[in-house]
Amino acid sequence: MLTVNLPLSPPPRPAATDHSTKTAQSSHKMSTNNESGVSSQPTSENYTMMEAFEWYVPADQKHWQRLRGAVVGLKATGIDNLWIPPGCKGSSQQGNGYDIYDLYDIGEFDQKGGVPTKWGRKEELLQLVQSASDVGIGIYWDAVLNQKAGADHVERCQVVEVDPDDRTKAVTDPYMIDGWLGFDFPGRGEQYSAQKYHWYHFTGTDYNNANQRTAIYRILGDGKNWSNFVDKEKGNYDYLMFADIDYTHPDVEADVKTWSEWLARQIPLKGIRFDAIKHFSEEFLASLVEHLDAKVGPGWFLVGEFWEDSLDAMTTYIRNMQHKFSLFDAPLLYNFSQLSNVENADLTKVFDDTLVKSEPVNAVTLVMNHDTQPYQALAAEIQPFFKPLAYALILLRAEGYPCVFYGDVYGMKGDHPFPPSCGGKVPDLCLARKLYAYGEQHDYFNYAQCIGWSRLGTWDRPFGLACVMSNAGPNEKWMYVGQEHHGETWTDILGWEQSEVIINQDGWGCFPCPGVSVAVWVNEQAEGRDRFGRFDSNIYKE
Numbered sequence: 061m062l063t064v065n066l067p068l069s070p071p072p073r074p075a076a077t078d079h080s081t082k083t084a085q086s087s088h089k090m091s092t093n094n095e096s097g098v099s100s101q102p103t104s105e106n107y108t109m110m111e112a113f114e115w116y117v118p119a120d121q122k123h124w125q126r127l128r129g130a131v132v133g134l135k136a137t138g139i140d141n142l143w144i145p146p147g148c149k150g151s152s153q154q155g156n157g158y159d160i161y162d163l164y165d166i167g168e169f170d171q172k173g174g175v176p177t178k179w180g181r182k183e184e185l186l187q188l189v190q191s192a193s194d195v196g197i198g199i200y201w202d203a204v205l206n207q208k209a210g211a212d213h214v215e216r217c218q219v220v221e222v223d224p225d226d227r228t229k230a231v232t233d234p235y236m237i238d239g240w241l242g243f244d245f246p247g248r249g250e251q252y253s254a255q256k257y258h259w260y261h262f263t264g265t266d267y268n269n270a271n272q273r274t275a276i277y278r279i280l281g282d283g284k285n286w287s288n289f290v291d292k293e294k295g296n297y298d299y300l301m302f303a304d305i306d307y308t309h310p311d312v313e314a315d316v317k318t319w320s321e322w323l324a325r326q327i328p329l330k331g332i333r334f335d336a337i338k339h340f341s342e343e344f345l346a347s348l349v350e351h352l353d354a355k356v357g358p359g360w361f362l363v364g365e366f367w368e369d370s371l372d373a374m375t376t377y378i379r380n381m382q383h384k385f386s387l388f389d390a391p392l393l394y395n396f397s398q399l400s401n402v403e404n405a406d407l408t409k410v411f412d413d414t415l416v417k418s419e420p421v422n423a424v425t426l427v428m429n430h431d432t433q434p435y436q437a438l439a440a441e442i443q444p445f446f447k448p449l450a451y452a453l454i455l456l457r458a459e460g461y462p463c464v465f466y467g468d469v470y471g472m473k474g475d476h477p478f479p480p481s482c483g484g485k486v487p488d489l490c491l492a493r494k495l496y497a498y499g500e501q502h503d504y505f506n507y508a509q510c511i512g513w514s515r516l517g518t519w520d521r522p523f524g525l526a527c528v529m530s531n532a533g534p535n536e537k538w539m540y541v542g543q544e545h546h547g548e549t550w551t552d553i554l555g556w557e558q559s560e561v562i563i564n565q566d567g568w569g570c571f572p573c574p575g576v577s578v579a580v581w582v583n584e585q586a587e588g589r590d591r592f593g594r595f596d597s598n599i600y601k602e
Contacts, residue, residue, distance in 0.1 A: 102520055103498055103499075103518040103519070103520050103521045105494065105521075106138075106493050106494055106497055106498070107140040107141065107461070108138055108139055108140055108141075108455065108462050108463075108464065108490050108493060108494070109139070109140065109141040109142070109143055109200065109424070109461065109462070109463045109464075110134065110139045110141075110142055110143065110463065110464045110465070110466060110469065111143045111426075111429055111430065111463055111464070111465050111466055112127055112142040112143060112144050112145070112466050113144070113145040113156075113179075113430065113466050114430055114433055114465070114466050114467035114470075114472050114473070115156065115430045115431075115433060115436055115472075115474070116472055116473040116474030116475075116477075117145075117178075117179075117466075117473060118473060118600075119153060119154045119178045121153065121176040121177070121178065121179065121180050121181070122180060123145070123178070123179040123180055124179050124180035124181075124184040124185050124187070124188045125180060125184055125188075126599050126600070127142070127144070127188050127192075128184070128187055128188040128191045128192075129599075130599055131188075131191050131192045131195050131197050132195055133595060133596055134197065135195040135196055135197055136591070136594075136595075137487040137488075137490050137491045137494075137595050138487075138490035138491045138493055138494030138495075139197065139464070139490060140196070140197060140198065141197060141198040141199070141200055141330055141331070141361070142192060142197055142198070142199055142200065143200040143202060143333050143463065144179075144188075144199060144200065144201065144202060145157055145178075145179055145202055146158060146160065146202040146203075146204050146335070147166045147167070147177060147179065147185055147201065147202070148160050148161075148162060148163050148164075148165060148166055148177070148204065149161045149162045149165035149166070149167070149169070149171055149172055149177055150172065150177065150178065150209070150210070151172055151209040151210025152172055152173050152210070153172065153173040153174055153176065153177070153178055154178060155178060155209075156178060156430075157177065157178065157179075157202065157204060158204055158335065159209040159210065159302065160204040160207065160208060160209060161208065161209060161210040161243070162243075162245050162248060163253075163315075163316070163319045164245075164248060164251075164252040164253050164319065164322065165245070165247070165248055166182050166185060166326070166327075167179070167180060167181040167182040167183075167184070167185060168181070168182040168248075169245075169247040169248040169251075170247045171245065171246070171247035171248065172210055172247075185327070186327070189327055189328065193328065198329075198330030198331070199327065199328075199329050199330060200329065200330060200331040200332060200333050200361065200363075201323065201327070201329050201331070201332045201333070202332075202333050202335060203332050203333065203334050203335065204335045204336075205305065205316060205334065205335070205340060206300055206304065206305060206335065206336040206339045206340045207300060207301055207302040207303060207304055207305060207336075208243060208257060208262075208302060208303045208305060209301075209302040209303065211240035211241055211242050211243055211303065212242055212243055212244045212245075212246065213240075213242040213244070214238040214239060214240055214241070214242065214269045215238070215239060215241045215242045215258060215259040216236055216237070216238055216239075216259075217236070217237065217239055217241065217259040217260075217279055217280075217281075218234050218235070218236055218279070218280040218281075219234065219235065219236075219237050219239075219264075219265075219277040219278060219279050219280060220232055220233070220234050220235075220277070220278050220280065221275045221276065221277055221278075222276050222277075222278050222299075223295075224276055224294070225294055225295075226294060226295035227276065227278070227286060227294050227295045227296045227297070227298070227299055228286075228295035228296050229295065230278070234280055237265075237268040237269075237270055237277060238268060238269040238270040239259060239265040239267065239268065239269065239277065239279075239303070240265065240267060240269060240303065241257070241258065241259040241261075241262055241265060241303050242256075242257070242258060242259070243256060243257035243258075244256055252322055253315060253318065253319070253322075255311060255314075255315040257303075257312075259279060260279075260281055260284075260306075260309065261305065261306055261309050261311060261312050262279055262303045262304055262305060262306055263278065263279055263284065263285070263286055263287070263298060263299070263304045263305070263306045264276060264277055264278050264279055264286070264298070264299040264303075264304040265277050265279065265302070265303050265304065266299075266301065266302070276299055278299075279306075283308070284306065284308075286298035286299065287306075287307065287308070287340065287341040287343075289341040289342040289343040289344070290338060290339055290340065290341065290342070291338035291339070291366075291368070291373070293338075297338060297339055298339060298340065299339070300336055300339040304339075304340075305340065307340060307341040307343075307344035308341075313344060313347075316348065317348060317351045320348065320351065320352055320355075320356070321355050321356065324352075324355075324356045329360065330360065330361060331360045331361030331362060331363070332360060332361075332362055332363075333363050333364075333365065334362070334363070334364045334365065335365050336365055337364035337365060337366050337377075338366050338367070338368060338377075342377070342380060342381075345364075345381075346380070346381060346382075349362060349381070349384055349385070361386070362384065362385050362386065363385070363386040363387065363388065363424050364377075364385055364386070364387055364388075365388060366387045366388070366390075367388070367390050367431070367438065368390055369390055369391055369394055371391055371413050371414070371415060371418060374387050374390075374391075374415050374419075375415070375418055375419055378419055378422050383419075383421075383422060385422065386422045386423065386424050386461065387415060387422065387423065387424065388424045388426055388429070388463070389414055389415040389416050389423045389424060389425050389426065389460065390415075391413055391414045391415060392410075392411070392414040392415065392416055392423075392425055392426075392454075393426055393427065393428070393432060393440055394440060395409075395410055395411070395412065395413075395414060396410070396427060396440075396442050396446065396450040396453075397440040397441055397442050399446065399531070400441075400442045400443040400445070400446030400450075400531075401441060401443060404508070404509055404531070404532055405508075405509075405531060406508040406509075407449075407505075407508060407509060407510070407511045407529070407531055408505040408506070408507075408508055408511060410453060410511075416459050416460040417459070420458075420459035420460055423459070423460045423461070424460065424461050424462075424463050425453075425454035425459075425460035425461065425462050425463065426454065426462070426463045426464075426465065427442065427447060427450040427451055427454065427464070427465060427468065428440075428442065428465045428467065428468060429463075429465055430465075430467075433465070433467055433472060434472070434476060434478065435474070435475075435476055444481065445531075445576045445577070446531070447468065447481045447482050448482040448483075448485060448489070448554075448577065448578045449529045449531065449577075449578050451464070451468075451482060451486055451489050452489060452527050452529060452578050452580065455489045455490060455492070455493040455497070456489070456492060456493055456497045456513075456515070456525065456527050456580065457497070457501060457513065458497075458501045458515075462493070464486055464490060467481075468480060468481040468482065468486050469486050469487060469597060470597050470599045470600075471597070480597045484595070484597055485554055487595035487597075488553060488554060488592050488593065488595070489554075489580070491588070491591060491592060492525060492553055492580055492582070492592075495521075495523070495586070495587070495588040495591075496515065496517075496521075496523045496524060496525040496582050496586065496588075497515050497525060498515055498517055498518050498521040498524070499515050499516040499517040499518045499521070499524055500515070500516040501513055501514070501515055501516075502514045502516070502539065502540055504528075504537050504538075504539055507535075509530055509531055509532040509533075509535070510528065510529065510530040510531075510532070510535035510536075510537065510573070511528070511529060511537075512526065512527055512528035512529065512537040512539055512571065513526075513527055513539075514526040514527075514539045514540060514541045516540075516541060516542045517542065517544075522544070523582060523583055523586040523587070524541055524542060524545065524582075525541075525580060525581060525582050526539050526541055526550065526561075526569065526571045526580075526581040526582075527578065527579070527580050527581070528571045528572070528573045528578070528579055528581075529573055529577070529578035529579075530573050530574075530575060530576060530577065530578075531576055532575065532576065533575040534572065534573065534574055534575045535572070535573060535575075536570055536571060536572040536573070537570070537571050538568055538569070538570050538571075539568065539569060539571055540566075540567055540568050541563060541567055541568070541569060542567045543565070543566060543567035544567070545563045545567060545583065546563050546564060546565045546566070546567055547562070547563065547565075548562070548563045548583045548584075548585070549561070549562055549583070549584050549585075550562075550563065550569060550571075550581040550582060550583055550584065551581065551582070551584045552579040552580060552581055553580050553581075553582050553589070553592055554578070554579060554580055555593075556573075556574055556577055556578075556579060557572055557573055557574055557577075557579040559572060560584075561581060569581070
């Protein structure tokens with residue numbers, strides 16, 4: 061039996077403003093500081109974020125409206141912050157915003173096919189933000205700063221083609237191309253920003269309009285090259301797609317920093333998710349974080365998409381950012397995928413080589429996102445039986461800041477639709493986190509096909525829980541939940557295990573779970589038990 065005792069003070073910038081003591085509150089002991097033996101320090105509540113979209117959400121410009129109608133239910137089930145999709149105008153009304161055209165158009169100007177983005181109009185976005193704020197949900201912006209798409213005209217510039225597998229190697233002599241590199245923003249004009257973008261504001265592109273040839277073209281100019289402050293995959297991974305922005309150019313740096321201040325004035329945000337951070341200058345991003353602290357105020361939650369299965373690369377990035385930054389735990393997601401696709405896999409190894417084990421305060425844990433969902437380029441298959449296990453592992457333990465996926469809560473659309481995963485139980489697992497996943501954590505990772513843990517509760521959040529899971533046949537675990545619970549009857553909040561467990565006088569119980577499943581045990585009389593099973597996943601009203 062292992063007991064997790066995490067530090068009771070956060071790092072210089074915690075993983076999120078709203079859960080700045082999440083490590084402390086998740087492992088908070090009943091420490092005493094008065095003669096009565098009762099702690100006078102309230103236990104901070106657990107927080108959960110949700111990625112509030114999936115790749116195949118209909119392009120009907122009604123997404124902001126749908127989310128606005130859902131915030132009450134999301135808050136009631138334990139969701140505290142929404143990572144919304146990129147709200148800036150893309151190259152078309154069908155684009156998800158990663159094909160970003162104009163940072164300063166958030167559904168306000170008639171550009172690229174109309175006024176709204178795929179998600180809706182600016183006024184609908186502001187209504188969503190206000191409604192979310194009214195119920196206590198914060199908004200995280202999805203900032204796409206690596207590239208621009210949908211240029212207004214071609215510009216002539218000198219380039220060399222590079223080897224796609226080693227972008228440090230030129231494979232041609234310099235020559236001229238006509239690249240889609242001119243951005244005038246005619247629908248917006250100079251409102252909010254007079255900055256226009258030209259070929260010299262970019263380091264690379266992928267299309268020569270003169271001969272309709274696709275390649276990776278590195279743009280030449282005085283001192284111009286790929287950034288040195290990017291991932292070294294493919295020699296240098298500065299170039300990802302479209303027109304690659306050059307953050308060594310002072311016009312670009314000034315414009316993006318000005319935009320960050322403008323965005324903060326337009327929308328009361330709680331944080332930012334930065335897209336594709338291993339593809340643009342780490343040096344610039346560090347300076348942008350300092351700029352945000354100085355101009356907006358410290359405290360925004362900042363998380364980056366550094367999609368990498370190398371733990372060393374991720375921990376190095378966090379150190380370089382002075383722990384002011386969180387990263388999504390890609391290695392954990394890949395562990396889930398691997399374990400779910402191997403018969404009788406060893407569940408005790410689920411946290412091996414993961415960010416949440418190495419840097420728990422700076423790890424955002426997840427099971428799926430818009431890039432890894434089925435039929436996407438980074439699709440990571442997690443078998444349906446394993447999804448509930450994975451969600452229990454990120455939601456009910458002390459470490460990490462969990463992010464649940466819209467597609468698992470509401471289902472996925474597109475040519476290959478999927479219903480909500482886990483039999484619709486993801487919201488119940490979120491609610492269990494909010495109500496019961498507090499206090500000392502005791503791990504029982506002593507059998508390869510069946511693991512479990514218990515949370516003992518705290519003086520002011522006393523109920524606790526016990527979680528047991530199996531990727532083989534039915535099984536059970538003797539686990540300690542605390543002597544204060546002796547005599548209580550505990551049942552499975554998910555309803556998949558129908559038996560009851562009576563806690564013995566020493567605070568132990570024998571907790572079963574069904575085969576290839578999970579059970580989450582809580583006192584049947586615990587406050588909030590009547591709130592389970594009430595979530596409405598029919599966001600499309602179909």
